[in-house]
Amino acid sequence: MGKTLFDKIYDKHVVESIPDGPDVFYIDVQYIHEVTSPQAFDGLRKRGIPVARPKQVCATADHNVPTENQHLPIQNDLSRHQVATLVKNCEEFGIELYGLEHPYQGIVHVVGPELGVTQPGMTMVCGDSHTSTHGAFGAIAFGVGTSEVEMVLATQCLMQSRPKRMRITVDGEVQKGVTAKDIVLYVISKITAAGGTGYFIEFAGLAFTNLTMEGRMTVCNMSIEMGARGGLIAPDETTFEYVKGREFAPKGENWDKAITEWKELYSDEDAVFDKEYNFDAADIEPMITYGTNPGMGIGITQKIPTAAEIGATTEKEVESFDKAMNYMDFKPGEAMLGKPVDYVFVGSCTNARIEDFREVAEVVKGKQKASNVTAWLVPGSKQVEKAIYDEGIADIIEAAGFKIRQPGCSACLAMNDDKVPAEAYCVSTSNRNFEGRQGPGARTMLASPATAAATAIAGKIANPADLL
Amino acid sequence: MEKFNTIISPAVPVTTENIDTDQIIPARFLKATTREGFGDNLFRDWRFDENNNPITSFPLENPKYSGNILIAGKNFGCGSSREHAAWAIADYGFKVVISSEFADIFNNNALNNGVLTVTVSPNFLAAAFAAIESDNNTGIKVDLENQYVELIATGEKESFEINGYRKECLLNGYDNIDYLLAQKDKIEAYETAR
Numbered sequence A: 001m002g003k004t005l006f007d008k009i010y011d012k013h014v015v016e017s018i019p020d021g022p023d024v025f026y027i028d029v030q031y032i033h034e035v036t037s038p039q040a041f042d043g044l045r046k047r048g049i050p051v052a053r054p055k056q057v058c059a060t061a062d063h064n065v066p067t068e069n070q071h072l073p074i075q076n077d078l079s080r081h082q083v084a085t086l087v088k089n090c091e092e093f094g095i096e097l098y099g100l101e102h103p104y105q106g107i108v109h110v111v112g113p114e115l116g117v118t119q120p121g122m123t124m125v126c127g128d129s130h131t132s133t134h135g136a137f138g139a140i141a142f143g144v145g146t147s148e149v150e151m152v153l154a155t156q157c158l159m160q161s162r163p164k165r166m167r168i169t170v171d172g173e174v175q176k177g178v179t180a181k182d183i184v185l186y187v188i189s190k191i192t193a194a195g196g197t198g199y200f201i202e203f204a205g206l207a208f209t210n211l212t213m214e215g216r217m218t219v220c221n222m223s224i225e226m227g228a229r230g231g232l233i234a235p236d237e238t239t240f241e242y243v244k245g246r247e248f249a250p251k252g253e254n255w256d257k258a259i260t261e262w263k264e265l266y267s268d269e270d271a272v273f274d275k276e277y278n279f280d281a282a283d284i285e286p287m288i289t290y291g292t293n294p295g296m297g298i299g300i301t302q303k304i305p306t307a308a309e310i311g312a313t314t315e316k317e318v319e320s321f322d323k324a325m326n327y328m329d330f331k332p333g334e335a336m337l338g339k340p341v342d343y344v345f346v347g348s349c350t351n352a353r354i355e356d357f358r359e360v361a362e363v364v365k366g367k368q369k370a371s372n373v374t375a376w377l378v379p380g381s382k383q384v385e386k387a388i389y390d391e392g393i394a395d396i397i398e399a400a401g402f403k404i405r406q407p408g409c410s411a412c413l414a415m416n417d418d419k420v421p422a423e424a425y426c427v428s429t430s431n432r433n434f435e436g437r438q439g440p441g442a443r444t445m446l447a448s449p450a451t452a453a454a455t456a457i458a459g460k461i462a463n464p465a466d467l468l
Numbered sequence B: 001m002e003k004f005n006t007i008i009s010p011a012v013p014v015t016t017e018n019i020d021t022d023q024i025i026p027a028r029f030l031k032a033t034t035r036e037g038f039g040d041n042l043f044r045d046w047r048f049d050e051n052n053n054p055i056t057s058f059p060l061e062n063p064k065y066s067g068n069i070l071i072a073g074k075n076f077g078c079g080s081s082r083e084h085a086a087w088a089i090a091d092y093g094f095k096v097v098i099s100s101e102f103a104d105i106f107n108n109n110a111l112n113n114g115v116l117t118v119t120v121s122p123n124f125l126a127a128a129f130a131a132i133e134s135d136n137n138t139g140i141k142v143d144l145e146n147q148y149v150e151l152i153a154t155g156e157k158e159s160f161e162i163n164g165y166r167k168e169c170l171l172n173g174y175d176n177i178d179y180l181l182a183q184k185d186k187i188e189a190y191e192t193a194r
């Protein structure tokens, strides 16, 4: 019987299988950041052991950094201490750090791919659930907790049980104005925020293979929002083209060797998945969420459904639905289009790459930001920031009344000062619309950069298809 | 890690479904660089109002509930991979979390911190909530060795699954890193062979 792409990579990384237990699973690269690593380094110190393979660790500061005046000391004492602790730990344990003043600094899941650290066929972890982003390259990449961060620092291995495999195929071509973000929000709305629990997902079909690498990263990034451990897409010419020539990509002879290996990375035709879903790309329109989990999304021209319409049957499910409506102060039957908005956030490891800002520029060019909207445009990395200025995107965006901030996670999780106030509405290109995610009481609606930009211009929820 | 023994205790019921890690421990409390002290902020925004007064309608602040078992609605622990959620639960004093479905990463993190996650059927979960509603102090027994959970009041029992290796670790208080460090030679041999 044939093998799935996931199993091909997984099998190559099993050091040992423990009978009736997990596998000792080898990790090629670990990414670390300031929030989930300090306790792991402390653990190493307590045990009196070094980092096993410091060259296979890549570090950056992102979650807790300010997005203005990064050259000044961080104001908040705890945040400053957390970032300083990362610097100290990286020095002590011999790990290269792309810290605040480094030209490569940025959100860990933006930095790894743009430096060519992320490559097809690899296994990668990070103490952050959106590590699934790197699966876009045909890699097994997933988030882990701090105990596991410590485990990998100490041994370069994890204790891992093999998840089940799911394949989600979206065939056909998407309509104009439909982006990677819309495709993935559509899929989550269909299979629900828990639909992928226990699975590793392979995304297949034209809708995904037609995407650029950045679009594929947006899709894999959100596999965790279906409850899956991670998601991946088989590498192809688009992937190879993207990786080629990047700082840490294989060079010369090594490149040729790598390409030969990478071309084997696909699911065999007779491979069997534990679960399969099929969707048609033509059914997808620009998406927006109306509730408090990423599965509560609808096409932007549709009306907010009732609990029954989304299949909530038990008393508890109805209660959860009502709680979400209450939090958002929305009612079933209302239109999303035209709802007033206070904030717009373009950023996060889901949508803060250069193409996302090009998308924003295309929508806002020659127009003006609505005065009732506060907009935060936060590049995913220093390199993205540089490209925004080099390509002249900054001029277009600034002429429309927007300001570009400095790289970091920012309002995606609102650990720094970028918090949406209670009861304010924010259209966000990030990945989570949980209660309080963008600040206590903040009301988040997830959408694509194009929809966010159109909304910032209109001052209310707008369909980018009407502006393009 | 502490060894896990059979537990008989009343349970604290939080019937909400899809409780995500941002509710378990809001992001603004993640700035610490040590593992301790997260219990104070467990379910912070559900337990306390803006003026830091306890919200007694929430079970954790309601004196009629007690015990070291947390029992919650399905898809518990979805959202982020941050282990802080598991630390908060452990630090607060819970030894067991019961639900009809857990998010994968949370499940791992909890077990890595000596908190046993018990997945029960939706029917059993409903029965447990009902039993607690009719008597707040009713006991729930969690027997890891024999892998079952029992509602003391009604005698209703259900077995639960746990990976054999995980079970051994919990029963004996072992930790994964000790195990992996002992595999150093095998790991190095793997690296040379690839």
Ligand code: SF4
Residues within 6 Å of the ligand: A062, A063, A107, A108, A109, A128, A130, A347, A348, A349, A350, A408, A409, A412, A413, A430, A431
């Ligand atoms: S941008 Fe948001 S989701 Fe991505 S790594 Fe940062 S906090 Fe996590």
